[in-house]
Amino acid sequence: MSTQTSSDSSSARTSTKSMDHSSPLLTVKNLVAGIEGREILKGLNLSINPGEVHAIMGPNGSGKSTLSKVLAGHPSYKVASGEVLFDGQNLLDFEPDERARQGLFLAFQYPQEIPGVSIMNFLRTALNTRREKDMPVLEFRKLLQEKMEMLEMDKSFATRFVNDGFSGGEKKRNEILQMAVLEPRLAVLDETDSGLDIDALKIVASGVNRIREESKNKPAVLVITHYHRILEHLKPDFVHVLHDGQIVRSGTRDLALELESLGYDWITDSALSAPNN
Amino acid sequence: MGNAAKSYGEETNQVRLGELLSTDLISQLGTVQLGTVQPGAVQRGAVQKSTSTRLVPQEAIKNAQAILKKTAIPNASHELWRQTAPDLFPLEALLQAESVESRVEPFGKNGPVGSVNVGRVNVGSAPVEESELLPLPPGVEWSQDAKASDELLRDVFGPQSSDLDTDAIAQFVACTSRAGGILRVKAGTKLAVPLRMLQWFGTERQTTQSRAGAPVFVVSVESGASCTLLEDLDSSVFGESSGGNFYAPRVEVVVAEKARCEFVSVQRLPTDVAYLGRHRFHLMKDAELRSVHMSVGASVSRLDLDCKLYETGAHADLYSLYLANGERHVDLHTTQRHLAPHCRSNLYCKGAATDEARAVYFGFIRVAEHAQKTDAYQKNRNLLLSDSARADAIPNLEILANDVKCSHGASVGQVGTEELFYLMSRGISRAEAERILVQAFFEDLVGKIENPFVKSYVEEVVSGIFATVV
Numbered sequence: 001m002s003t004q005t006s007s008d009s010s011s012a013r014t015s016t017k018s019m020d021h022s023s024p025l026l027t028v029k030n031l032v033a034g035i036e037g038r039e040i041l042k043g044l045n046l047s048i049n050p051g052e053v054h055a056i057m058g059p060n061g062s063g064k065s066t067l068s069k070v071l072a073g074h075p076s077y078k079v080a081s082g083e084v085l086f087d088g089q090n091l092l093d094f095e096p097d098e099r100a101r102q103g104l105f106l107a108f109q110y111p112q113e114i115p116g117v118s119i120m121n122f123l124r125t126a127l128n129t130r131r132e133k134d135m136p137v138l139e140f141r142k143l144l145q146e147k148m149e150m151l152e153m154d155k156s157f158a159t160r161f162v163n164d165g166f167s168g169g170e171k172k173r174n175e176i177l178q179m180a181v182l183e184p185r186l187a188v189l190d191e192t193d194s195g196l197d198i199d200a201l202k203i204v205a206s207g208v209n210r211i212r213e214e215s216k217n218k219p220a221v222l223v224i225t226h227y228h229r230i231l232e233h234l235k236p237d238f239v240h241v242l243h244d245g246q247i248v249r250s251g252t253r254d255l256a257l258e259l260e261s262l263g264y265d266w267i268t269d270s271a272l273s274a275p276n277n
Numbered sequence: 278m279g280n281a282a283k284s285y286g287e288e289t290n291q292v293r294l295g296e297l298l299s300t301d302l303i304s305q306l307g308t309v310q311l312g313t314v315q316p317g318a319v320q321r322g323a324v325q326k327s328t329s330t331r332l333v334p335q336e337a338i339k340n341a342q343a344i345l346k347k348t349a350i351p352n353a354s355h356e357l358w359r360q361t362a363p364d365l366f367p368l369e370a371l372l373q374a375e376s377v378e379s380r381v382e383p384f385g386k387n388g389p390v391g392s393v394n395v396g397r398v399n400v401g402s403a404p405v406e407e408s409e410l411l412p413l414p415p416g417v418e419w420s421q422d423a424k425a426s427d428e429l430l431r432d433v434f435g436p437q438s439s440d441l442d443t444d445a446i447a448q449f450v451a452c453t454s455r456a457g458g459i460l461r462v463k464a465g466t467k468l469a470v471p472l473r474m475l476q477w478f479g480t481e482r483q484t485t486q487s488r489a490g491a492p493v494f495v496v497s498v499e500s501g502a503s504c505t506l507l508e509d510l511d512s513s514v515f516g517e518s519s520g521g522n523f524y525a526p527r528v529e530v531v532v533a534e535k536a537r538c539e540f541v542s543v544q545r546l547p548t549d550v551a552y553l554g555r556h557r558f559h560l561m562k563d564a565e566l567r568s569v570h571m572s573v574g575a576s577v578s579r580l581d582l583d584c585k586l587y588e589t590g591a592h593a594d595l596y597s598l599y600l601a602n603g604e605r606h607v608d609l610h611t612t613q614r615h616l617a618p619h620c621r622s623n624l625y626c627k628g629a630a631t632d633e634a635r636a637v638y639f640g641f642i643r644v645a646e647h648a649q650k651t652d653a654y655q656k657n658r659n660l661l662l663s664d665s666a667r668a669d670a671i672p673n674l675e676i677l678a679n680d681v682k683c684s685h686g687a688s689v690g691q692v693g694t695e696e697l698f699y700l701m702s703r704g705i706s707r708a709e710a711e712r713i714l715v716q717a718f719f720e721d722l723v724g725k726i727e728n729p730f731v732k733s734y735v736e737e738v739v740s741g742i743f744a745t746v747v
Contacts, residue, residue, distance in 0.1 A: 032656035071703050075694065100704035112699035116717025116724070126714070157739060161721070 016185030023088060025050045025220050026071075031082035032245075033070045039068040039080065042245030048186065051218040055231055056255060058242030059264045064224045065109055067242070068190040072106040073099050086186070101130055106218075107175035107192050114162040119174065120144065122162050125182050130182070147180040168195035176207045181214050188222045193230035203231030222237055228260040241267050254273045298449075303345045306338070306452035330421040332459065332493040333451050341448035348445040360637040360669060363446060365577045366551045370489035370523040371453040377417045392471040392507065392730060393417075410454050416466030416502070419458055426459045429497055433529045437559055437585070440614075447555065448524045450491045457492035457526075460506075464499040464533075471505040471541075471731045478512040478524060478546055487521035488550075496530040496538075500561075503537035505728040506530075510544040510552075510574070522550040524575075526729035528720040529557050534588075539567045541731050542637035543738055545574035550603065552578040560584070560591035560620075569726050571735065572599040572607055573742050579608040586613075586620035586648075597626035601634035601666065602741070608637040613655065615648040615681075627722055631662035639671045642685065646677040655685035660692065664671045683694065716743055 005168045032039060040063045049160075058064050069077045072082065074094035084091040090108040091099060110152050113123070123144060128134045135143070144158055145146050151173050163171050172192050177189050189208070193201055223234055231239070231253065241249040249255065249267055259267060353362035393414060413419060423430060434451070441447040462468065474494060498504055508528065525545060532538045546552055552575035558566055572578050584593045593613070601607040607630075613622040622642075630636040642653045659668035670687035692714045700710035719739055728734040 025611065048293075062475075074698055086745075092360060095707070096701040097704050097706050102701055106702055108699070108702075112695050114696055114714070114717055116719065116721035117713055121698070122703070122713075125709070127704070129704040147682055161717075161724075182703065 023227055024048060024085075025087060026091075026222075027083075027085040029069075029083040029085075031067075031070070031084060032080040033066060033077055033082070034080070035066065035077050040245055041070065041082075043082070044242075044246055046240065047249060048220050048222060050185065051212075051220055052238070053212075053223065053234055053236040055220045055223040055225060055234075055236040055239045056227060056242050056247070057239060057256060057259055061227075061240045064242055064243075065190055065244045068106055068109075068188045068222075071099075071104065071188055072096055100182075100184075103219075105179055105184030105187045106181060107172075107179060107187060107189045109192075109194065109224075111163045111166075111171040111175055111188040113166075117162050118159050119162055119177075120158045123178060126178070127181055132252055144181065147177055150210055152175055152203050153177060159180040169197065169200040172204060173200070173207075176204050176211075178208065179219075180211050183211075183217075184219050185217060186201050186220045186222065188224065190224045191226070192223070193225055193227060197230075202229060202233065205230055205252070208234060228256045231256050232240065243267065298345065298350065299444075300346055303342050303452075306342060306345075306449070316704055330423065330457065331455050332421075332430060332457050332495060333434055333454055334423070334427070334431050336431065337438070338452055340442075341452045344442060344448045345445055345452070348443070348448075350449065352568045354713060357444065357610070358446075360639060360671070361577070361579050361606060362386075362430050365606060366553050366579075367447075367487065367489070367521045367523045367527075368446065369450060369701050370487050370521055371491050371525065373452065378534045392473045392734075394473050394475060396407070414470060416463040417468070417472065417504075418461040418463070420461075421458050423459075426495070426497075429459070431530070431533065433495055433557075433559070437529075437557075439582075446553075450527065450553070450555075453526065454468040454491040454493050456490065456526075457494050460494070460496045462496075462498045462502045462504045462536075462729075464501055466499075466502045466504070467721045468504040471507050471728050473507045473509055476508070476510045476524075476526060478510070478522070478550055480559040487523070489523040489525075491525040491527070491588040494526065494528045496528070496540075498530070498532045498536040498538045498564075499695050500533040501535050502533070505541070505731055507731050507734070508542040509538070510542070510546055512545075512547050512550070512574075522555070524550055525553040525555075527555045527557075528558070529561045530566075530668060532561065532566050532591075533565060534562040536561075537565040539727055539731075540569070541726055541728075541735065542568070543735060544570075544572045544578065545579075545738065545742065547574065548576045548603065550575050552580075552582045553721060554578075556580065557607045558582075558584045558593065560586045560588070560593060560698070562588035563590035564588075566591075566595075567725070567727065568593070568595050568597075569722065569735075570597040570599075571723075572597070572609065572611075573717070573739070575605070575607075576608045577608075579610065581610045581612075584614065584622060585623075586617060586622060588617045589619045591617070591620045593622045594725070595622065595624040595626075596722050597624075598719060598722045598739075599626070599628045599636060600719075601628065601630040601636040601637075601668075603632050603634060605634045606637075607634070608639070611638075611640040611655075613640075613650075613653055615642070615644040615651040615653060615678075617645075618647065618649045618651070620648065621652040622654070625722070625725075626656070627658045627660070627718060628668055629660040629662060629718060630666035630668045633663075633665045636668040638669065638687065639673075640685070640687075641673045641675065642683055644676040644678050644683065648678050649680045651678060651681040651683065653681070653683045657687040657719075659687075660715065661689060662691075662715065676701075716740070719743060 024047045026048040031044040033043050034040040057066055069276045079092055124140050239251055249260055351358050351363055498578055560566055572580055598611055599607045599609050628636040638657045640655050642655050644651045655672055657670045659670055661668055668689045670689055672685040672687045676683055692711055697710050723736050723739055
């Protein structure tokens with residue numbers, strides 16, 4: 001199994017999905033982090049190869065969202081110890097904007113409303129930070145329109161203010177639109193499925209799949225979720241169970257199915273008797 | 278008196294208004310043109326010929342004189358003047374306001390594309406650029422003929438102004454007012470082109486004379502009519518003036534039954550002018566008002582915005598933006614007066630303060646006892662952009678009815694951490710993200726302007742000002 005939770009996992013990986021790259025895209029080693037003096041992640045280990053899809057599941061309060069915020073560099077979250085390597089570089093040394101330009105993308109669980117900034121201007125500015133020369137307006141419009149069509153978003157969204165007055169589903173769709181335009185190397189989807197009905201979930205999930213198929217460099221995806229539902233569409237290569245700030249179990253998609261039928265108690269009880277499998 | 282008085286400006290040593298306003302002088306206000314008031318040598322009643330119109334009716338002036346005789350000009354301890362001291366305004370300059378004039382043509386600078394200029398008030402004699410004068414659209418009338426609009430004026434300055442009876446400064450300004458105009462949009466007229474009222478403050482190089490004016494504008498949007506009106510306060514500055522300039526316009530807008538008015542105001546006076554504006558909106562049955570105010574100019578700026586919902590079904594959306602930068606002092610006072618059942622008012626104002634500046638918001642929702650089913654909302658947000666800037670938000674509710682929906686909220690804060698993080702998480706640098714968020718703070722309200730011509734005009738004005746601030 002390629003993504004062990006132990007700190008030596010990267011050397012032990014045998015995944016066939018990452019034959020074209022010899023080193024992992026993301027390596028998290030013994031990460032201890034929290035917010036307002038509370039320790040939430042208590043020695044988390046994780047390794048993701050380029051192009052892979054990983055899922056992290058776990059009960060409320062297990063540290064799922066903390067992980068996503070720490071990776072993206074939210075200023076309220078503090079890292080006490082441990083290491084995060086992104087493409088071999090120490091990710092924690094960088095500001096949130098630098099991390100993004102290196103190819104990390106976070107689809108927020110609760111996307112921020114920014115009245116006064118149109119989606120068009122926002123995304124063009126964001127895209128141009130990754131380019132030597134600004135993309136011409138017309139070319140950008142065309143690109144945005146394509147991506148919006150893919151996500152079945154109405155054209156009028158382009159001129160609307162970012163997330164301002166959006167429904168929960170529209171906000172999530174807008175996150176994936178940003179992923180489509182910015183083409184990250186690793187996208188962390190933080191409960192992107194929550195608040196979506198079955199149809200919207202399908203559109204969003206197939207959007208993510210198409211982004212992966214159409215990108216020059218197939219992005220890796222880290223899906224953070226409570227439910228199995230989105231995983232049926234995204235088909236993760238690996239599933240991890242997060243409990244009390246640690247990954248207590250890793251496996252293939254079957255693990256998600258097991259969780260679905262047996263609940264977290266099953267895994268957390270066994271975790272207590274045999275931590276880190 | 279006179280020489281011993283405190284000075285409010287750096288170079289002037291003018292007498293205080295309170296000391297000047299003898300019973301004798303009060304009696305002459307609004308009846309004859311007063312002579313120039315010079316420091317140390319007060320000449321009273323030196324009559325000068327004036328061609329300027331007076332729109333405030335005689336009864337209103339008499340009433341004001343009576344109030345002024347028994348009510349002192351307030352000082353900073355007065356409830357309504359606590360945040361902005363009256364002596365920040367060179368009120369006495371209005372006693373020498375002979376340089377104000379109203380004209381119909383020609384106009385300085387073009388307004389929004391497709392707009393029609395209705396009238397101009399000129400303060401000072403600085404030259405202005407001329408622009409094309411288009412004929413007024415059918416159904417629109419601009420005049421300075423007080424007699425022809427006698428009933429309207431007596432109503433607006435009479436019973437509908439009784440709430441100003443305790444405000445001595447408002448009474449003084451009313452007495453000294455001259456120039457302005459009456460705009461009528463006749464019943465049933467639906468206007469697509471915006472109408473523009475220009476107020477031009479010319480400041481000349483090396484002038485020793487301060488400029489002052491208190492014009493009056495009365496707008497009547499008659500039943501079933503609809504229009505967009507732009508009040509454009511602009512200026513030409515030719516070098517430094519000696520200061521002491523003062524501008525105190527009063528705008529009264531009556532929106533009649535089932536009429537609709539979009540009122541946009543842009544105040545960008547230069548920093549050698551103190552501005553004391555009073556805007557009052559009177560809404561009748563099922564009338565609709567959307568107002569967007571931009572206060573971005575003047576050294577000291579205070580706008581009193583009063584919206585009265587007189588009859589059922591009236592609905593007002595009131596948006597305001599104020600920017601305080603440099604050492605400016607900017608004050609917005611608002612009142613939403615619900616005087617009838619089933620009316621709605623929604624006020625949203627935003628202020629930004631930077632450098633050493635100070636911004637003040639003071640708002641009231643007043644609901645009369647019989648104004649049941651009122652739906653009133655008041656929201657104020659302030660953005661502090663420097664450590665030495667200051668913003669105060671003072672929201673108030675006075676609700677006498679028992680079946681109403683009223684809420685208010687006010688906040689003062691910096692650029693939001695979460696918004697900043699969201700933008701940065703997409704690769705945008707901190708400095709750029711901050712700039713975007715401050716601009717967004719402004720754009721949000723500019724976006725409330727419905728008329729596309731006025732909107733893009735104001736967008737341009739605001740982004741120009743914005744570029745110099747952030």
